[in-house]
Amino acid sequence: MNTENFVKIAQLIKTFNEQNEKKPGHKTYVHIDSMDEFQKKENGAVCALNFSECGFGNERKSTLEFSSEEQLLTYLTIHTK
DSSP, X not given: OOHHXXXXXXXXXXXXXXXXXXXXXXXXXXXXXXXXXXXXXXXXXXXXXXXXXXXXXXXXXXXXXXXXXXXXXXXXHHTTO
16 A cells, blocks of 8 residues: 555544544444455455444444455545545
């Protein structure tokens, strides 16, 4: 990943987490815990976001894989508006 994309992704993750932080009195939240980069998988994924989520009081971990840095940037841009 080039430095420019890395900086953009880090800023968008920070914004996403600020916009979706757990609020007092609410039990629903989503938080991006980390991002992974890896060699292309069989399904074409090259990176992933790891989430902590809580919906209706049920906490869970999830992962969303992306086939390119551009796809990841698009996802984060859409979800931080």
